Amino acid sequence: MDRVKDPIALAHLERERGYLLWVVDVCPLCGQRHTHGAGRVGEDPRLYLGHRVAHCVTGSARGYYLEAAA
Numbered sequence: 385m386d387r388v389k390d391p392i393a394l395a396h397l398e399r400e401r402g403y404l405l406w407v408v409d410v411c412p413l414c415g416q417r418h419t420h421g422a423g424r425v426g427e428d429p430r431l432y433l434g435h436r437v438a439h440c441v442t443g444s445a446r447g448y449y450l451e452a453a454a
């Protein structure tokens with residue numbers, strides 16, 4: 385369970401119809417844009433931060449730590 389080497393991905397919050405998304409504009413692994421669910425409007429989206437498996441990396445458990453951009 386050693387995740388220390390996984391990078392940090394800065395994400396900003398976007399609001400869709402009824403729910404929230406964490407949006408990573410530049411993935412530290414592939415440079416592309418990814419979105420991660422951040423719960424429904426009214427929930428605390430910060431509960432959805434932390435280590436996430438990157439959508440771009442298949443066949444491995446590689447991921448990153450989702451952190452809120454300032």
Ligand SMILES: [Zn+2]
Pocket residue numbers: 411412413414415416418438439440441
């Ligand atoms: Zn990626």
